[in-house]
Amino acid sequence: MFVPDRIWPGIADGTKQNPVVYRSRDPEAWRRAVYSDIPLTTQWDDGEHEGDGLGTTPTSSNSMPTMVFSMLQDLDVRPGNRVLEVGAGTGWNAGLLAHRLGNDNVVTVEYDHDVARGARENLERAGLAPTVVEGDGRQGWPDGAPYDRIIATCSLLEIPRAWLEQTVPGGIIVAPFGTEYGGEQIVRLTVNDDGTSASGRFTRGSAFMRLRQQRTDRPPFEDYLHGQEWPADGVRTTMTLAPPDTGGWFEQFVIGSAVPGAFWRAERYDDGAYTFWLYSRDTRSWASADYERGRTEYEVYQSGPRNLWDEVKAAWRWWDDQGRPGYDRFGLTVTPDTHTMWLDSPGNLVPFRG
Structure with missing residues (x-):
């Protein structure tokens, strides 16, 4: 219901990507890709890419199913929770949340007009009607706040201040968090009692597309x-x-x-x-x-x-x-002005960070 006619199955790194697959041309291959545990790229280069070849940068997708459900497990929604999703994509994740929590308790924000329209159409086709907002996900959606949970389906260099402000004390934020140098992990943050900070551990590795407004320039040599x-x-x-x-x-x-x-x-x-x-x-x-x-x-x-x-x-x-610790020993504390990485406990800061 949510995957479009044209997809590029597999890891979207421009070299290992599988060739384009059309449902209308090869329904068996399309269905096999859709029901495989792989990501499906649905847009390149912010929609400016033309043709069936690989673009320069993948910019929208239907995420790998195990990643979707692992992040939803981290989110730990409960009956009556209100959820804000940042990055609607095909609408599938918002649809899963709306099925669990009800349409009125789910808001998804998407920056790209065409992607937002496609997500809304897919959700309507599935008989679901969460609120689909076209806008800048960094700002959240204050009209629907406060939220018990916020989940991002795009990679972040910084957790926006607005997300802290729009999450209830004790609420949870789940997001792919990366560094400018490289690498990315899913972080699960709990907002503190006065809403001024959030802290939590990393739960697994990830490789999501970067939030558009947090992409970084790469000057030539x-x-x-x-x-x-x-x-x-x-x-x-x-x-x-x-x-x-x-x-x-x-x-x-x-x-x-x-x-x-x-x-x-x-x-x-x-x-x-x-x-x-x-x-x-x-x-x-x-x-x-x-x-x-x-x-x-x-x-x-x-x-x-x-x-x-x-x-x-x-x-x-x-x-x-330190013995080459893995992601499960690292955590992150976020305030409106700082992002602090730590090992094992918030008081044991990762050194060197400016």
Whole structure:
């Protein structure tokens, strides 16, 4: 009822994506994809993508079923709860909530006009009528507040202040929370008694599409050289930490929590070697590390007021020294002005974060 005629099944990374599938052309393949435990991309490039090939950035989807139900389990809705969902997508998640709680207790906010219209049509076809609002999900929907639960189906770098304000004390916020550097986990926050903060643990890894208003710019490398030839004023050093050790999805999340305002790119070569680039968002600092298989020492250049590889190495070493803890030992505390990561308990803060 909720999946459109045209879908791109599988992980939407532009390389491993399965080819486009049409219900009208190949109903068996379409149905097989719909009833598989995989995400289904339904829109690329904010709707500007044309044709059946892969776009640049996936921007709407029907989420993987196990992720949908795991997040609903985290949300722990009870009869009579009012729920705000941010990111309507196909409308399926809002439909599940409306079936459980009743139409009047569910609001879903969607920024994209066409996606919101499609979700509303799908819900009507299913005989459901939660409130579908076209708007900026960062603002929540104050007309329907307060909410007992808020759930986001898009990745966030920051939990909006409005969500704290619109959730009842003791209410729960479930959202995919990522770092600018990379990596993402589902966080389950409980709002405190006076509504000024929320805190809770991460429950599992995730890879959702970023909330549009929190997407980050990625300046080209030329902006960092400031008219000079590489390595410009970069200072050469060596290190023994292999760049691949820092590149896992969870490792990126830990590093990103400790190294703010930084991101990476990989420049790959035919022989399997690559250069791992680090950049600061403000274009003032950069670093590079050359990786070749079989080596135990790697050449590094660093430039600018921040020694980015030193920061990444320190964050990774801290995580390694703790015994490489997983997501279930990490948590997040959010106030209107701060986001603080911690290990095991709110008083044991992840170091380095600015």
